[in-house]
Amino acid sequence: MNSFRQQPPPLPADRSAPERPPVQELFNSARDSMKQHLVGHHRLIERLLAAVITGGHVIIEGSPGLAKTRTVNTFATVLNADFVRIQATPDLLPADLTGTSIYEQHSATFNFMPGPLFNNVVLMDEINRAPPKVQSALLEAMGEQQITASGKTYPLSDPFIVVATQNPIEHEGTYPLPEAQLDRFMFFVDVQMPDPALEHEILDLVLNENTAHSDATAVTRLQPQDIKLARQQAQSVFISDAVKDYIVRLVTATRGYGAAGAESKVVEHAASPRGSIFLARAAQARAWLNGRDHTTPEDISVLAPDVLSGRIILNYHAQARGVTSRELVARILDSTAVV
16 A cells, blocks of 8 residues: 555646736836826936835935925835825924824823824925924934834834925025934935926926826835835845945045045035945945846946935035035046046
8 A cells, every 4th residue: 555645736826816027127117107207307216216225315405396295205106105294394393203192091091192204205394494303303213213202112114214305595494404314314316497398398297187196096006025125136236346446435535535535625524434335225226226236337426426415514615615515526526537
């Protein structure tokens, strides 16, 4: 008698659920659908996608009316994530962001009511109008992905990304962001006024939209597992020693080292090592989004202005002459050899 028990045949695969495309294809589709709904924001779209892949945060500077809020809202729709917009004002309190404990009379206990930071995508509008205590609470959320309230620590959602905006025109009633908080942002993106051709495209896009509902449902939606898989794949993108050396020479030039070190004479506060780390991670994300398994010097030169400009503070003499940190990064790039 044969003692071997025959295994039952495998169950047929469930053909009712379509197979999900590769995650890289999904991200490319999400990027394309965002570009269809937003005109002239291709660079900002790519920086937002790179930020969610790397776990970074983004600060956007631009005049009112340039669709910054619309871009972030569409971005949250693509992520299929919870979105909240916080309008920063001088009377804002830390509890307005983190939440607070509320006394329940019927149970005679305090229950914590989560604040708006317990969302996936947090838009902090005009962040420089928030007082220092609020910025400190936001700093813990950005750096540790947690908040502390009423003596207890609470983890935040994953993914968690802060997108902040600043108005470069108005400075009354604002609080300059401290260097520690600026250094927590991965990207510093400036949004410029559109040229006449782009203005025509914007006008046509807005006039041809039917309803806000149809506009929101026409984008590709990612899932949490897509973001986790994208992070894993992006981290495996190869960075050669030559590209690493290029990153280090660019960042340390802000401190006076190398051939471009002479440009640092106008620098009051140079870029920290976090600038090198963020630049490398951003290059990995950009290479992955473009279908490559390795980074190139072009990734570094394209990303360097948006990664480094916000972490460099110029001295008074440079500011009086109208020099900007973005112009300084451009000069450092011109003076630094690629290899």
